Amino acid sequence: MRKTFVRWSLLSAGVLALGCATTAKQQGAKAAEAAPTAAAGAGQVVANPKEAFPVVIAKAAIQVDGDLSDWPAVPVGLLQKAGTKNAMKFRVFVDEANVYAAFEVTDPTPTVNKQDPGSNWDGDAVELFLGTHDESRVALKPGDVQVIVSYNPAKPLAWNYFSKQPMKDLAVAVKDAPGGYVVEARFSLAELGLAAPAPGAPVWLDVSLDDAKGGARVGQLVWHGTENDYQNPSLWKKTSFVSGP
Numbered sequence: 001m002r003k004t005f006v007r008w009s010l011l012s013a014g015v016l017a018l019g020c021a022t023t024a025k026q027q028g029a030k031a032a033e034a035a036p037t038a039a040a041g042a043g044q045v046v047a048n049p050k051e052a053f054p055v056v057i058a059k060a061a062i063q064v065d066g067d068l069s070d071w072p073a074v075p076v077g078l079l080q081k082a083g084t085k086n087a088m089k090f091r092v093f094v095d096e097a098n099v100y101a102a103f104e105v106t107d108p109t110p111t112v113n114k115q116d117p118g119s120n121w122d123g124d125a126v127e128l129f130l131g132t133h134d135e136s137r138v139a140l141k142p143g144d145v146q147v148i149v150s151y152n153p154a155k156p157l158a159w160n161y162f163s164k165q166p167m168k169d170l171a172v173a174v175k176d177a178p179g180g181y182v183v184e185a186r187f188s189l190a191e192l193g194l195a196a197p198a199p200g201a202p203v204w205l206d207v208s209l210d211d212a213k214g215g216a217r218v219g220q221l222v223w224h225g226t227e228n229d230y231q232n233p234s235l236w237k238k239t240s241f242v243s244g245p
Helices: 002-034
Strands: 055-057 076-080 087-094 098-106 125-131 143-148 158-160 170-177 180-188 201-214 217-223 237-243
Touching: 076 201, 076 217, 087 125, 087 201, 098 201, 143 170, 143 180, 158 180
Parallel strands: 055 087, 055 237
Antiparallel strands: 076 087, 087 098, 098 180, 125 143, 125 201, 143 158, 170 180, 201 217, 201 237
């Protein structure tokens, strides 16, 4: 009986140790997943939207012309999906009065977006979502912004889906590029209803890429949230403003 007892005691201890090790491993994996990573550095490409992605406050005299060589060194987000040819790199920064956004789109077959105002999501376009509130909320309120810029180099349309009006205080350029196109834009914070930025203040951010094939939209890539971004700002990524160059 003693030998049997010892054998079973050793076996039980081994199972317990294995269970504890497995639990510790699972808890460690969950902790690693939940733990925020270091903030993206200047010019760093961030492909995982779970990584920290600050919005830089900078004073940069850029020209909105589709040439991004004059942009300050800010993090670069990467939006892509396995099995598709479409992708997009994006950058965002702000100053005391404006938000600047740039999108480098990979699209082998861009189609000029001639949709009416209010429907330009239904074609090749880029979308920017921004909010400067602190709390998470599931319904749009003043200060939640969705601006969609049509792929139309001759006549780009920047439509504010909250105010249901075209943006007025802006500069926007849509330029063809090898393998796709580039969108560069400046929007007034006051017109968007966004609070002036301050280091450490919260900001909610997301982007999406609308893809059309000869007319209506056939697909959409979203960086952080889902196709419900347009009505639920809690799906956007909460980050913060940081001082830049």
